[in-house]
Amino acid sequence: MSEKRHAEAREPLVHLSKRASIAPPMAWAIRLIALVLGLVACGLVAFLLVDKLREHPERVGDFYYCFIRGAFGTSRKFWKFLRSLAVLLCIALALTPAFRMRFWNTGGEGQTLVGVLGAIAVDFYLGGKIPEWLLLLLMLAASLLSGAVWGVIPAIFKAKWNTNETLFTLMMNYVATYLVSYFLVIWIPNGSSSLSKLQNGKLPALGNDYLLIILIVLALTIGLHIYLNYTKHGYEISVVGESVRTAQYVGITVGKVIIRTMILSGMLCGLAGYLIAAGMDQTVTTESAGGQGFTAIMVSWLGKFNPLAMILTAGLIQVLHQGAAQISQDFDVSGAMPSMVVGIILFFIIGSEFFINYEIHFRGHGARAGKEAVK
Amino acid sequence: MEKQLALQMKGITKRFGSVLANDHVDLDVYRGEILAVLGENGCGKTTLMNMIAGIYYPDEGQVLIDGQEVVIRSPKDAFDHKIGMIHQHFKLVDLFTAAENIVLGVREQGAYNLKEVNTRVAGIAERYGFHLDPAKKVYDMSVSEKQTVEIIKVLYRGADILILDEPTAVLTPQEITRLFNVLRRMKEDGKSIIIITHKLNEVLEVSDRVAILRKGEHIATVNTAETDEAALTEMMVGKKVDLNIDRPEPMNPAVRLEVRDLSLKNAEGIQVLRNISFEVRSGEILGIAGIAGSGQRELLESIAGLQPLESGEIIFHNPKKDKPVTFFHKSLKRVKELAAQDAFHDVNLNGVSFRGMSNKAIRKWVESGGVLFREDEIMNLRNKTPLEIRELGVRLSFVPEDRLGMGLVGSMGITDNMMLRSYRKGHAGFLDRKKPQALAEEIIRELEVVTPGVSTPVRRLSGGNVQKVLVGREIAFTPKVLMAAYPVRGLDINSSYTIYHLLNRQKENGVAVIFVGEDLDVLLALCDRILVMNGGAVTGVVDARQATKEEIGLMMTRTSREGREEDR
Numbered sequence: 001m002s003e004k005r006h007a008e009a010r011e012p013l014v015h016l017s018k019r020a021s022i023a024p025p026m027a028w029a030i031r032l033i034a035l036v037l038g039l040v041a042c043g044l045v046a047f048l049l050v051d052k053l054r055e056h057p058e059r060v061g062d063f064y065y066c067f068i069r070g071a072f073g074t075s076r077k078f079w080k081f082l083r084s085l086a087v088l089l090c091i092a093l094a095l096t097p098a099f100r101m102r103f104w105n106t107g108g109e110g111q112t113l114v115g116v117l118g119a120i121a122v123d124f125y126l127g128g129k130i131p132e133w134l135l136l137l138l139m140l141a142a143s144l145l146s147g148a149v150w151g152v153i154p155a156i157f158k159a160k161w162n163t164n165e166t167l168f169t170l171m172m173n174y175v176a177t178y179l180v181s182y183f184l185v186i187w188i189p190n191g192s193s194s195l196s197k198l199q200n201g202k203l204p205a206l207g208n209d210y211l212l213i214i215l216i217v218l219a220l221t222i223g224l225h226i227y228l229n230y231t232k233h234g235y236e237i238s239v240v241g242e243s244v245r246t247a248q249y250v251g252i253t254v255g256k257v258i259i260r261t262m263i264l265s266g267m268l269c270g271l272a273g274y275l276i277a278a279g280m281d282q283t284v285t286t287e288s289a290g291g292q293g294f295t296a297i298m299v300s301w302l303g304k305f306n307p308l309a310m311i312l313t314a315g316l317i318q319v320l321h322q323g324a325a326q327i328s329q330d331f332d333v334s335g336a337m338p339s340m341v342v343g344i345i346l347f348f349i350i351g352s353e354f355f356i357n358y359e360i361h362f363r364g365h366g367a368r369a370g371k372e373a374v375k
Numbered sequence: 376m377e378k379q380l381a382l383q384m385k386g387i388t389k390r391f392g393s394v395l396a397n398d399h400v401d402l403d404v405y406r407g408e409i410l411a412v413l414g415e416n417g418c419g420k421t422t423l424m425n426m427i428a429g430i431y432y433p434d435e436g437q438v439l440i441d442g443q444e445v446v447i448r449s450p451k452d453a454f455d456h457k458i459g460m461i462h463q464h465f466k467l468v469d470l471f472t473a474a475e476n477i478v479l480g481v482r483e484q485g486a487y488n489l490k491e492v493n494t495r496v497a498g499i500a501e502r503y504g505f506h507l508d509p510a511k512k513v514y515d516m517s518v519s520e521k522q523t524v525e526i527i528k529v530l531y532r533g534a535d536i537l538i539l540d541e542p543t544a545v546l547t548p549q550e551i552t553r554l555f556n557v558l559r560r561m562k563e564d565g566k567s568i569i570i571i572t573h574k575l576n577e578v579l580e581v582s583d584r585v586a587i588l589r590k591g592e593h594i595a596t597v598n599t600a601e602t603d604e605a606a607l608t609e610m611m612v613g614k615k616v617d618l619n620i621d622r623p624e625p626m627n628p629a630v631r632l633e634v635r636d637l638s639l640k641n642a643e644g645i646q647v648l649r650n651i652s653f654e655v656r657s658g659e660i661l662g663i664a665g666i667a668g669s670g671q672r673e674l675l676e677s678i679a680g681l682q683p684l685e686s687g688e689i690i691f692h693n694p695k696k697d698k699p700v701t702f703f704h705k706s707l708k709r710v711k712e713l714a715a716q717d718a719f720h721d722v723n724l725n726g727v728s729f730r731g732m733s734n735k736a737i738r739k740w741v742e743s744g745g746v747l748f749r750e751d752e753i754m755n756l757r758n759k760t761p762l763e764i765r766e767l768g769v770r771l772s773f774v775p776e777d778r779l780g781m782g783l784v785g786s787m788g789i790t791d792n793m794m795l796r797s798y799r800k801g802h803a804g805f806l807d808r809k810k811p812q813a814l815a816e817e818i819i820r821e822l823e824v825v826t827p828g829v830s831t832p833v834r835r836l837s838g839g840n841v842q843k844v845l846v847g848r849e850i851a852f853t854p855k856v857l858m859a860a861y862p863v864r865g866l867d868i869n870s871s872y873t874i875y876h877l878l879n880r881q882k883e884n885g886v887a888v889i890f891v892g893e894d895l896d897v898l899l900a901l902c903d904r905i906l907v908m909n910g911g912a913v914t915g916v917v918d919a920r921q922a923t924k925e926e927i928g929l930m931m932t933r934t935s936r937e938g939r940e941e942d943r
Binding site for chain 2: 234
């Protein structure tokens with residue numbers, strides 16, 4: 001009879017259970033293990049794909065050292081690292097109020113891009129005709145306004161007709177890209193393929209070209225931390241995010257909060273666009289935001305929507321990016337390899353969240369694990 | 376006739392993380408008996424039964440059927456061993472007919488022949504005394520009919536052991552009697568019936584034996600004939616409990632809230648409230664009885680300003696007679712308007728007129744407390760938002776049915792949940808957490824809330840403690856009207872009595888209390904008057920000191936057919 005076989009195989013080999021809570025050191029240990037495993041997996045893949053590494057296996061140390069050299073190798077690289085971190089963090093900060101409200105703003109890319117476009121448009125038409133300080137202020141206003149408009153359109157639709165914000169904000173990214181293409185056609189003189197760097201509208205250097213942007217974003221991080229945790233607006237955002245019905249029950253006008261928060265979210269994306277336009281590029285392309293609007297979603301999510309924690313997650317992702325760039329330089333690889341390195345490590349880090357939320361029991365160990373937990 | 380063992384459980388243990396849901400439970404079930412499994416909410420009754428039904432797998436222990444050890448890993452295994460469970464929340468496809476639901480998932484040889492199924496279903500129904508039309512769609516059915524479908528579904532699959540999880544929770548007294556008759560006929564037919572319940576009178580009425588669980592442990596199994604309510608309660612709770620609910624006499628009742636001709640359509644355009652009129656008086660508890668979904672939730676939400684009314688008035692009588700006028704909820708302009716209507720008098724009962732006075736002088740007079748209301752203030756709350764209602768100075772508290780989805784924010788701590796009602800206070804943009812924290816600490820102390828701290832997310836607290844936090848907050852705002860929807864649902868006996876006590880204390884303070892309940896025994900013992908609803912209409916208001924359960928039960932179903940047909 002199958003009875004006996006049943007009895008032997010009665011407990012599944014592995015089964016999962018959701019953890020009630022996890023001690024923070026344990027959670028960090030799991031994340032660290034994930035990072036290490038990710039790096040190992042990266043090494044294995046690199047060994048298969050990178051000729052130089054296969055021929056010289058002894059250079060494996062160099063391979064991993066790239067991650068440190070990419071971001072911290074020289075003082076210039078370090079400043080660049082901090083500034084890129086700041087811009088990425090700025091977009092992530094912008095998305096965070098919306099995310100806390102469970103408004104999945106996937107339009108950071110487009111909102112940042114129109115921010116760049118707004119600043120460059122002002123620079124293009126008024127540059128040299130008005131004082132530099134006034135130009136910079138007008139560029140800032142244009143960036144904030146463009147970002148806010150881009151953010152508020154999906155919010156109005158969500159508040160009035162409950163449209164899906166994820167799709168809506170995502171589609172707005174494409175509209176932003178084509179809007180930039182349109183203006184480039186108008187602005188670029190015949191024969192040239194891109195808009196050359198504009199002469200005016202450049203943020204003043206504070207010691208060096210990097211520090212001002214870093215300080216602005218640092219102040220923004222602290223400001224947003226306070227806004228989200230210690231103000232009435234921040235409290236309303238949390239209530240709406242947790243339960244729309246609770247919000248209605250206590251008399252919060254949900255639509256108003258959605259619109260107000262998305263104006264803020266779009267505006268801060270616009271600010272990131274301004275930092276890119278006036279602080280770094282002085283020009284605009286369809287790639288000005290460079291995918292950071294999407295990377296920022298991950299920064300915010302990995303940082304658990306906590307502005308201070310996001311400094312770390314933005315830093316981690318930036319280290320990976322610059323490390324990958326260093327690898328492609330040092331090991332003569334091009335194409336998809338650097339992106340793969342970043343992808344593999346992020347896969348492991350995001351995957352670790354599963355093990356933080358769930359516990360795995362193996363056959364025969366379940367009972368013991370339970371007893372230990374009781375103690 | 377000698378009793379024959381149908382099912383045995385030996386040393387069944389189940390853990391969820393660190394929680395021990397069942398601790399070495401032994402239980403025997405015989406053929407041809409009704410066994411009641413009795414215990415408070417969260418004692419592990421349902422978990423235990425889910426292990427026989429194949430929903431969970433035990434960590435330790437054995438299950439024996441007819442003396443043979445069996446392994447039940449899925450609901451299908453359970454069916455193979457002729458075990459069927461009727462869950463508390465029905466698992467039916469709304470768009471299918473009764474018969475279609477019954478055959479869903481049954482693997483039989485031969486073609487799918489609905490006619491034959493209908494005949495078989497009708498046969499089963501007749502045998503045990505059910506009334507069921509096999510061709511009726513589930514969405515057309517009442518709760519009791521849906522339950523019938525669930526029971527026939529497991530009988531159709533040949534179940535000999537039937538487990539019913541809280542089968543009476545949603546039924547009227549008459550339907551409960553009918554269900555019990557069916558259960559008795561099944562018992563006579565040799566089937567084993569296990570009913571999970573926490574209602575003592577039902578246990579005594581229908582069961583042959585009672586197994587009592589407490590905190591996951593099997594305390595005892597006793598013959599029903601040899602026990603009584605007090606003994607069962609003591610085993611269930613672990614100590615003697617006074618089951619009497621106090622009912623103080625109302626003191627100086629005065630009309631506090633009037634609902635006139637209120638009608639409401641829901642978002643789908645279906646009429647959910649029809650011409651509802653009633654009044655609530657200060658110092659009394661008005662109970663609202665009715666089958667779940669008869670419009671109780673919508674009625675309370677309408678009063679709280681959460682539903683856009685179709686028609687009707689909600690009149691609040693603010694007890695302001697001879698109380699000083701303040702600028703707390705009124706502008707100077709409004710005060711002047713009211714004075715022009717001769718609404719005020721002074722301390723010597725002379726009329727107040729502001730004619731010829733400067734604004735400054737008026738302010739000074741009012742702020743000195745020398746201007747008093749002549750009569751209670753009458754306010755119409757119709758189509759006011761919750762915020763507007765509060766700004767009018769109407770102290771209306773509402774304990775909604777959905778505690779964590781509406782009354783509280785699950786991920787926030789007690790302090791932040793205290794702020795929900797009051798965070799707007801003050802003009803600064805920043806939150807003041809000092810007062811809410813003091814309030815949180817007071818509620819934890821006064822109501823004996825078990826929590827690791829004021830910032831532990833309330834989601835992690837037990838049902839009883841969550842409810843104490845919510846009721847505590849709503850009472851803290853010294854309401855004039857307190858509405859509570861199913862405030863003891865899912866609570867253990869001690870927490871339930873804490874809540875009854877709190878409501879009684881509010882009543883003694885002159886608050887008009889509205890209590891929506893599902894347990895008619897409790898409604899009859901706690902309330903002064905009971906309003907009965909069915910199909911969104913009021914079918915009667917009775918004096919709770921005189922009325923009987925049967926009377927209310929009839930009102931709960933009265934005109935239900937007519938009500939249904941109007942919708943079509």
